Amino acid sequence: MRWSIPVGKLFGIPIRVHLTFLILLAFIWYVETSVSGPTAGLRSLVFWTLIFLCVLLHELGHSLVAKSYGLTIASIVLLPIGGVSQITEIPRDPIKEVGMTIAGPIVNFVIAGVLLFLGKLAAPSLQFSEISLQSGSIVVDLFWANVMLGLFNIIPAYPMDGGRILRGFIAMRKEYAEATRLAADVGKMFAIGFIIIGLFYNWWLILIGIFIFSGANSEVEAALLSSTLEKIQVSDLMITDFKTISPDEPLTAIVDKSLHTFQNDFPVLDDGKFVGILLRSSVIESLHNHMHEKRVGEIARKNFPVISPDQTAAEALSTMRAANVTVAPVEQDGALHGIITIEKLLEASDVFNEKTK
Numbered sequence: 615m616r617w618s619i620p621v622g623k624l625f626g627i628p629i630r631v632h633l634t635f636l637i638l639l640a641f642i643w644y645v646e647t648s649v650s651g652p653t654a655g656l657r658s659l660v661f662w663t664l665i666f667l668c669v670l671l672h673e674l675g676h677s678l679v680a681k682s683y684g685l686t687i688a689s690i691v692l693l694p695i696g697g698v699s700q701i702t703e704i705p706r707d708p709i710k711e712v713g714m715t716i717a718g719p720i721v722n723f724v725i726a727g728v729l730l731f732l733g734k735l736a737a738p739s740l741q742f743s744e745i746s747l748q749s750g751s752i753v754v755d756l757f758w759a760n761v762m763l764g765l766f767n768i769i770p771a772y773p774m775d776g777g778r779i780l781r782g783f784i785a786m787r788k789e790y791a792e793a794t795r796l797a798a799d800v801g802k803m804f805a806i807g808f809i810i811i812g813l814f815y816n817w818w819l820i821l822i823g824i825f826i827f828s829g830a831n832s833e834v835e836a837a838l839l840s841s842t843l844e845k846i847q848v849s850d851l852m853i854t855d856f857k858t859i860s861p862d863e864p865l866t867a868i869v870d871k872s873l874h875t876f877q878n879d880f881p882v883l884d885d886g887k888f889v890g891i892l893l894r895s896s897v898i899e900s901l902h903n904h905m906h907e908k909r910v911g912e913i914a915r916k917n918f919p920v921i922s923p924d925q926t927a928a929e930a931l932s933t934m935r936a937a938n939v940t941v942a943p944v945e946q947d948g949a950l951h952g953i954i955t956i957e958k959l960l961e962a963s964d965v966f967n968e969k970t971k
């Protein structure tokens with residue numbers, strides 16, 4: 615995610631903090647200090663840092679359950695609005711999705727329980743009965759913050775946790791894309807409700823409403839895309855009619871080849887064996903930097919995920935996105951069968967949906 619900085623690793627998962635989050639922390643500290651003095655400023659800084667630590671634990675709850683299902687977690691990003699676990703794929707097994715989703719809010723309820731227990735143990739006079747984030751005791755405030763975080767997240771407003779749990783339950787009876795659409799409709803109703811209530815009471819709710827609304831829309835699109843691409847094979851989409859280039863050829867040779875084809879990227883073959891792809895972007899960059907005398911082999915990209923012709927287009931798309939490539943070789947038994955591009959995959963989904971409308 616852009617504008618986020620790495621702060622370390624937990625259980626092998628990279629943790630990142632979004633810059634806007636740090637700005638928010640600084641803002642809270644500044645306002646509190648100038649309004650109520652340095653002690654209050656420091657206290658609110660500690661309090662909000664602890665809250666985001668709880669948000670981090672919430673995300674770790676999702677991520678560790680996902681990990682136990684064998685899924686890969688790219689990173690956890692802390693945003694002002696909460697945390698995001700970037701899991702490379704959402705499991706299609708609704709029971710697993712419900713399991714990894716519910717783990718987050720459970721973490722908050724467990725933290726609240728531990729705070730209540732330890733707080734009462736250390737100071738029996740502590741009052742937990744009044745809902746407050748400004749009770750004067752950080753333990754009581756954190757207790758209520760976690761209760762609220764847990765409760766807020768299980769509101770069935772997709773793509774929030776509660777909405778994902780709802781989608782999981784619907785998906786046990788209906789098709790995945792349809793289940794997503796239904797859960798997103800419920801989510802959008804909540805979003806509109808949040809925005810309206812927010813107008814009168816709390817601008818923070820407006821922000822959350824907008825976040826839910828746009829999140830619901832893009833998740834529906836993503837679900838539709840992947841369920842469409844699951845029905846198509848890579849072999850139906852791969853480009854088999856393409857020109858290749860050898861690693862020893864000079865860069866200028868590609869300029870000549872490009873004039874006779876619409877092809878952007880050229881597979882590099884050394885004695886008939888695939889060794890990389892010469893990307894249009896690298897050619898332009900090299901020519902721009904006056905490196906005309908370079909050989910193809912020197913600037914071709916060499917590490918590519920291998921896509922096989924009998925994979926589904928959905929698998930190819932997620933592999934290519936995870937590897938951050940726009941083009942990849944399609945190989946079987948070490949032989950190059952074709953090339954596949956993200957553009958081709960996305961185009962196929964549009965064509966498919968036009969046909970079935």
Ligand SMILES: [Zn+2]
Binds near residue numbers: 672673676719775
């Ligand atoms: Zn969550």
